[in-house]
Amino acid sequence: MDPHVFVIFGASGDLTRRKLIPAIFQLYKNNSLPKDFALLGVSRTEFTDEAFREAVTTDNKHLKKKEGEEEQLKEFAKSLFYQPIDTNDPEDYAKVKDRLHEMDDKYNTRGNYIFYLSTPPSLYETIPEYLHRHDLNAKNGGWKRLVIEKPFGYDGKSARELNQILLQYFEEDQIYRIDHYLGKETVQNLLVTRFANGIFEPLWNRNYIQHVQITSAESIGVENRGGYYDESGALRDMVQNHLLQIVAHIGMEPPNTADAKAIRNEKLKLFQSIRLISEEEVPDYVVRGQYIAAEMDGKEVKGYREEKGVPEDSRTETYVGIKFFIDNWRWAGVPFYLRTGKRLPTKVTEVVVTFKSPPHRLFFNVNEIQSTPNQLVIRIQPQEGLALHFGMKVPGAGFHVKTVDMDFHYSDLTDAYVPEAYERLILDCMKGDPTLYAMGDSVEAAWKFIDPIINAWKNNPDITVHGYPSGTWGPAAAEDLIEGEEGWRNPCEEISNSQENCEL
Structure with missing residues (x-):
């Protein structure tokens, strides 16, 4: 170095x-x-x-x-x-x-x-x-x-202006836009999981995957940042940067090489393939909410509008759920779901890939134990690791099927040192490796997806801001976004726990 x-x-x-x-x-x-x-x-x-x-x-x-x-x-x-x-x-x-x-x-x-x-x-x-x-x-x-x-701009227009100004004084290869989420080992491992394993890559497309969910939950409220947060909201604070970067890792095409330019170019192409949600479509594809006062972990907590620095009539979202599509050969017709929020039951970030069920339900009968579709759960934080849910026969007479789990935790690699996100990203910058840093074009492409949602909320006051009690998984309206019977996977503290109602 x-x-x-x-x-x-x-x-x-x-x-x-x-x-x-x-x-x-x-x-x-x-x-x-x-x-x-x-x-x-x-x-x-x-x-x-x-x-x-x-x-x-x-x-x-x-x-x-x-x-x-x-x-x-x-x-x-x-x-x-x-x-x-x-x-x-x-x-x-x-x-x-x-x-x-x-x-x-x-x-x-x-x-x-x-x-x-x-x-x-x-x-x-x-x-x-x-x-x-x-x-x-x-x-x-x-x-x-x-x-x-971050933030790299407040909207698409300001992001473009910021990029133009920066490029007056520094060249693109000199600019490192840092997003600490990309420094997490488990975010980087998304690429290895996909592209280094023959059991996943052939299935990673519209023929085998039913849908993809990404959840990023926080149990805390806005703390003492009410004034700042009210100018930002969950969409700008989490979705435009952190969560869309995770989408890129999940959805991008394989790069020709593992160098920075190839990986960043594939991520840019992925951002450009996300189908934009028009302002008129926003009520059908996006749910926003604010947490309200409730008992959480045995304590009464304030609602968002009661927090210091937050206006009494604030319409800023502390929760957002989005359904969207990626218009390319690999993902055509596969719905992607994002949600993030504050005052949810636990702090967790994970990706859930739900695979299609076999075309013929051979072992279905009235006595069958309820089983969920095959799912790959990639936990980014905490208890970093992976879990695979699949069906197995229950011992005894008959073909009764039950969902079982096979999991791996990063903590099992007891002899491996896992650097903190900032440590990893700062070291990469010192080495001149921009792989985990955002390009200006990618930032602008991400804002193109976010801007129509922001504009719809700004221009149409009739779009509902749903209240949700602190300690719950968000507005009930968000359940209507999900296609099929399974609904959202509500993460438990244990990565392998597939029960919908578990103790956190």
Whole structure:
């Protein structure tokens, strides 16, 4: 790996303490950082180098230190530096440039810089422009990379404008749009499950698959983020980025090679194949809801409109369920279902692939034990792993069929180290591997699917916002989206539990 300086704009903020410094310290402990490496924090707060080091290491409650790691932490902290600036003042970026040149001399980092924007989205246009004014984006004399956090725009129009502005100052291969969901091992494993196994790939199409469900549930409410969340909602916060990325991994065609360009191009083609839902069709294909006050885990919890910062008449969705289709040869006619929400019974993200039943129900009779169709459950979090549900004969007389489970848990690989999402993604950026980062074209294509839904909710006040009691699986209307008899699979704590009503 090339020597470089890792520059964090917004270094005094929460994300730096919670995710970035812990991830980089873990890379340091695993000897994954280059020998010549330094980190420069940049923000408005008036820290000295020592004060910054103390704030993000010694006093950082999110940095979990094991016994005996104190010396390692002290050594790691020596490579951390800080430069206070006014991020809205272009002249202040000269201070950043001077510090970087000092580090090049001291650490032999050769002009290689990663600029990580851990800032409000309002600065995504400002910082790249001011870096450009001081030639800090130039490839000559070392490589430069720009990392930005979601949201990548607020709608399709703002996403296109953001991409156009970024491309004025950085080339596409320099821009890394980070989505921490893509750093999860189980999301990456979707590709391996599909393309490395002869028992799955031949069945992964419209001839054998009845439908696909993707559920991402959270048991918490909006906490203290009511004001922010009300400007976003579940559709923008979860579906446009995280869940559509999972759809891409499930639905994309096999890439010619496993390199970044081939994989990202196939994902782009998948996004372009999703059938758009017109504004008039939104009530038939999309259900939105808000959680209301109820008892949850033995405690009374507030409804969404009672949360701090949320207007009393808010129509922002805390739950969204969507039915859609992918118009290509592989998936023609196969419905895909997405749902995500807050104040659902448990925190879980999983993909359920339901296979078609055999054409002749040979063993069906009135005494048959109820069995579900064959399903492959891919659990992304928690209890990461896979479960396969299929029918077996119940011992005894007659052909009574019961659904049984065969499962695998990542925790069974006890000798394998599984990196955290940010750790994996930051390491990939340091290596110059953009496979798990979003391309600008893909972001815009995803917004094309989301925009008509947002516009329908905005332009048609008659579209219902369904209330659902906290602790339930969302509005009853969402059940009507599902075709067939099975309905949604409501995940249990145990991945292999196929019972509809289980203890969470």
